[in-house]
Amino acid sequence: MAPVPRRPLSIDHAQRVRSLWTAWFLCLLFHTDLGLMPLFHGLSPEIESHVATERLPLVFWAMLLYFLVPLGAYVLSSYASSAPGWRRWRWFQFGLSVVYTLTNTAHFVVDILIPDSRSDQVLLMAVMLVLGLLINVESWRWCQTKSSWQI
Incomplete structure (x- = not known):
């Protein structure tokens, strides 16, 4: 019996990107929730702030934007993977993932440098950083793939 030829494995990088963004969002929400957790135990979650009240x-608004931009990228990645003419958005996705990885890196470093930082928050930021790096890799691979949806 002759061996059956195998079809080349087709990897859905867009699906991987969306899955990683979903995991990243869950970590971001938990990071916020975990930061407020002391309230439920009668402790203050207050962090010394150097921002004037009027600012x-x-x-x-900046925090809201930080949440909403990757949410838009998630939605755009759905369109970019399923419709013609969206290939350039793959590059937008990649660039955005790099920007977010840089901001997560900065936040991670600051969390490490804060003398009384909570280890649970530092670990969560490390997970977010790893997820961000994976988003970078999958976004890059998605940019490099040829598909039937060309510009």
Whole structure:
């Protein structure tokens, strides 16, 4: 009996990117939730702030934007993987993932340098950093793949 020829393995990098973003989002939400956890035990979660009270709305808007941009990237990756003319968004996705990896790296380093930082938060930031690096890798691979959806 002749061996059956195997079809080359087709990896869905877009699906991997979306899965990694989902994991990253869950970690981000848990990072926020974990930061508030002391409230449930009668402790203050307050961190010494160097931001003037009148500037806090700007900080809150920046945090909201930091949440919403990758959410938009997640949605765009769904379109980019399923419709013609979206190949250039793969590169946008890759660039965005690099920017977020850099910001996560900075946040991770700051968390390590804070003398009284919580080890659970540092570990969670390390996980987010690893997920971000995986998003970088999969986004890069997705940019390099040829598909039937060309510009």
